[in-house]
Amino acid sequence: RKEVEQDPGPFNVPEGATVAFNCTYSNSASQSFFWYRQDCRKEPKLLMSVYSSGNEDGRFTAQLNRASQYISLLIRDSKLSDSATYLCVVNAKAAGNKLTFGGGTRVLVKP
Amino acid sequence: NAGVTQTPKFQVLKTGQSMTLQCAQDMNHNSMYWYRQDPGMGLRLIYYSASEGTTDKGEVPNGYNVSRLNKREFSLRLESAAPSQTSVYFCASNLQGNTEAFFGQGTRLTVV
Numbered sequence: 233r234k235e236v237e238q239d240p241g242p243f244n245v246p247e248g249a250t251v252a253f254n255c256t257y258s259n260s261a262s263q264s265f266f267w268y269r270q271d272c273r274k275e276p277k278l279l280m281s282v283y284s285s286g287n288e289d290g291r292f293t294a295q296l297n298r299a300s301q302y303i304s305l306l307i308r309d310s311k312l313s314d315s316a317t318y319l320c321v322v323n324a325k326a327a328g329n330k331l332t333f334g335g336g337t338r339v340l341v342k343p
Numbered sequence: 344n345a346g347v348t349q350t351p352k353f354q355v356l357k358t359g360q361s362m363t364l365q366c367a368q369d370m371n372h373n374s375m376y377w378y379r380q381d382p383g384m385g386l387r388l389i390y391y392s393a394s395e396g397t398t399d400k401g402e403v404p405n406g407y408n409v410s411r412l413n414k415r416e417f418s419l420r421l422e423s424a425a426p427s428q429t430s431v432y433f434c435a436s437n438l439q440g441n442t443e444a445f446f447g448q449g450t451r452l453t454v455v
Contacts (some may be wrong), residue, residue, distance in 0.1 A: 238385075263441055264440075264441035264442075266443070273431070273449075274448075274449075275433055275446035275447060275448055275449055276386070276433075276446055277446070278443045278444075281443070319385060319386070321444075323440050323441045329374070329393055329439070329440030329441065330374075330376070330388060330391045330393070330399070330401065330440055331376065331388075331435075331437070331440065331444055332388065333378070333385050333386040333387075333388075334385055335384060335385035336384075336385045
């Protein structure tokens with residue numbers, strides 16, 4: 233089983249709609265969680281960190297469910313510019329304190 | 344504000360050739376990473392360095408070596424390139440393992 237797993241998609245989303253997707257992680261000792269965004273052939277960039285209580289940044293909401301070992305990302309009022317691959321990233325101090333990436337979820341927002 | 348700088352941006356190698364990918368960061372970060380990304384795939388960790396003077400294997404270390412030359416620089420060496428190493432290579436750094444990572448622009452390597 234991979235340490236961090238994501239549905240690769242693509243999620244085809246009408247402009248203005250809401251889309252949500254999850255990421256599961258296998259190491260119960262994981263401590264830090266992030267969502268990164270990657271545009272085609274570019275470097276990943278931080279979208280948001282994920283906190284235990286859940287957090288929101290504009291149209292983006294991230295949630296953490298430690299009991300079921302997954303994090304989620306919800307995008308409201310999708311824009312064409314939200315089309316990208318969203319990477320789930322997990323850090324576990326017990327696993328060498330390194331960042332482990334999921335395979336990414338591709339989102340395509342269409343007019 | 345350079346951030347993380349990788350060189351070269353593009354490279355074509357013949358099978359069996361060697362080369363070193365360079366990475367430098369100017370953010371005084373402790374941890375540095377090398378990932379590879381194959382088409383349509385996520386990032387896979389090759390090697391990482393939690394702090395100056397230490398390096399550890401990641402998920403796919405075979406065929407690669409690394410050097411943490413100093414706090415700023417972390418290089419990745421391919422001793423004998425193989426077509427299976429054709430990929431995009433990203434270097435990243437963060438202050439420590441559980442903080443935001445910043446990436447270089449990537450090196451697109453083709454081995455023929």
